[in-house]
Amino acid sequence: MRFSVILRYVGTVMLCLSVIMAVSAGISLVSNDTGFYPLLLSALLTLLLGGFPMIFVSKATNITTKEGFMIVVGSWVLSCVVGMIT
Numbered sequence: 001m002r003f004s005v006i007l008r009y010v011g012t013v014m015l016c017l018s019v020i021m022a023v024s025a026g027i028s029l030v031s032n033d034t035g036f037y038p039l040l041l042s043a044l045l046t047l048l049l050g051g052f053p054m055i056f057v058s059k060a061t062n063i064t065t066k067e068g069f070m071i072v073v074g075s076w077v078l079s080c081v082v083g084m085i086t
Contacts, residue, residue: 005060006070007053013075014050017082018043042085049082 021043028036063071 001064001066001070002060004057005063005067006074008057008060009063009071010074010078011050011053011057013071014046014078014082015054016050017079018046018050021046038085042082045085046082049078 021039025036025039025043027033028039
């Protein structure tokens with residue numbers, strides 16, 4: 001099992017999650033809600049968390065079933081942890 005492949009794909013999911021959080025922060029800003037700054041902070045931290053594997057880990061094309069399961073589990077766990085920040 002190649003952990004670099006798992007980190008790369010989990011990083012991709014974290015980047016997608018940061019975009020969704022940024023959209024939520026934008027909606028919060030437009031509607032003058034108090035949740036803008038926590039959502040923005042969470043989006044930036046998630047962007048950093050997802051950006052590092054994209055920069056430092058090389059690209060891989062083929063993944064095994066075991067790596068796929070680890071990508072899904074890692075993505076869900078990290079999404080929950082990052083979601084707890086807000």
